Amino acid sequence: MSDRTLPVEGTNDSHTLLNLINGYRVTQAIYVVASLGIPDLLNDRPSDSCDLAATTGCDAKALYRVLRALAAVGILHEHRDGRFALTPLGVGLRSEAHGSRHAWARFVGRSAVWDAWGELLHTVRTGENAFSHVHGMDTWHFRAQCPQESAIFDAAMREGTSRLADSLLASYDFSPFRNIVDLGGGDGTMLARILAQCLKATGRLLDLPHVAARAHDVFAAKGVADRAAVVPGSFFEKVPTGGDLYVLKHVIHDWEDADAIAILGNCRREMSTGARLILIERIIGDPNEDAETAFSDLNMLVNAGGRERTRNEFDDLLREAGLVMGAVTSLPASQFIIAAARHAASS
Numbered sequence: 001m002s003d004r005t006l007p008v009e010g011t012n013d014s015h016t017l018l019n020l021i022n023g024y025r026v027t028q029a030i031y032v033v034a035s036l037g038i039p040d041l042l043n044d045r046p047s048d049s050c051d052l053a054a055t056t057g058c059d060a061k062a063l064y065r066v067l068r069a070l071a072a073v074g075i076l077h078e079h080r081d082g083r084f085a086l087t088p089l090g091v092g093l094r095s096e097a098h099g100s101r102h103a104w105a106r107f108v109g110r111s112a113v114w115d116a117w118g119e120l121l122h123t124v125r126t127g128e129n130a131f132s133h134v135h136g137m138d139t140w141h142f143r144a145q146c147p148q149e150s151a152i153f154d155a156a157m158r159e160g161t162s163r164l165a166d167s168l169l170a171s172y173d174f175s176p177f178r179n180i181v182d183l184g185g186g187d188g189t190m191l192a193r194i195l196a197q198c199l200k201a202t203g204r205l206l207d208l209p210h211v212a213a214r215a216h217d218v219f220a221a222k223g224v225a226d227r228a229a230v231v232p233g234s235f236f237e238k239v240p241t242g243g244d245l246y247v248l249k250h251v252i253h254d255w256e257d258a259d260a261i262a263i264l265g266n267c268r269r270e271m272s273t274g275a276r277l278i279l280i281e282r283i284i285g286d287p288n289e290d291a292e293t294a295f296s297d298l299n300m301l302v303n304a305g306g307r308e309r310t311r312n313e314f315d316d317l318l319r320e321a322g323l324v325m326g327a328v329t330s331l332p333a334s335q336f337i338i339a340a341a342r343h344a345a346s347s
Contacts, residue, residue, distance in 0.1 A: 101159070147210070158187055161186070190249055284309060
């Protein structure tokens with residue numbers, strides 16, 4: 001019997017659909033080479049699988065099959081002599097590449113995240129957070145107990161912050177502020193960049209103790225250690241007082257509404273009448289046009305337990321917390337700066 005009734009691969013919707021279904025295989029192949037540091041090894045010159053395996057302590061035949069698969073999707077190029085090189089697309093997996101995705105690739109392929117995504121169906125059926133269902137605790141407690149997972153997550157967040165920092169600094173005028181408070185700012189990468197540009201400002205970083213401890217080295221490396229302080233703690237308990245600008249980057253999307261309002265309310269209580277607050281977040285527009293935000297929302301559902309929001313939903317959150325939304329400024333990659341101030345009635 002002829003199989004001519006089957007779709008011809010590469011020319012129709014069926015093959016496009018198959019590629020989407022099988023996307024998990026590409027994710028894991030990328031995770032493997034990123035975790036082994038192969039993109040960095042290929043930075044200087046092409047290498048074959050035997051040399052790469054010897055350097056990384058892998059099985060050469062198995063590694064070759066992974067490299068060949070990644071060459072087939074355009075991340076690597078296999079020369080006729082069997083050596084592999086990075087393509088322009090694959091360069092983004094180098095750890096020091098401009099706009100690198102190296103740390104993110106190492107993060108999303110690990111079992112902590114991978115296993116949680118495997119329980120998306122459970123979450124859809126029950127509403128229970130997938131990460132908590134798999135690991136018996138939320139992602140914050142999990143990383144507090146697993147230093148290696150915490151370090152890999154922090155590296156992924158630092159990578160994303162570094163990629164966003166230039167456009168943020170070009171789009172928002174930080175110069176009027178003298179006391180900047182970065183809430184949930186991780187290892188201080190963002191605050192260090194702001195202080196390096198705003199030479200008259202001081203800053204305070206609030207994050208959980210095991211995260212914030214890494215900020216001292218970041219501040220020193222950026223030359224701002226004399227103007228930056230680390231405040232270990234939780235924004236659910238106490239927010240530093242006296243700031244004239246409070247910055248929350250990718251914080252609110254980690255939480256459902258009640259917790260988000262609690263965080264914003266704690267900020268509002270410590271803000272003077274003239275103080276300002278900015279959120280750096282995604283904003284849901286037309287989900288048919290912004291797959292990145294739609295799938296980021298799913299990632300919040302599976303892992304952190306929060307959500308991405310529409311502009312009206314952010315307005316509602318801010319109003320419930322006694323704040324009023326100001327200007328909304330677009331950044332690259334579906335990111336936005338949402339400015340807010342104390343509501344007159346809450347002064």
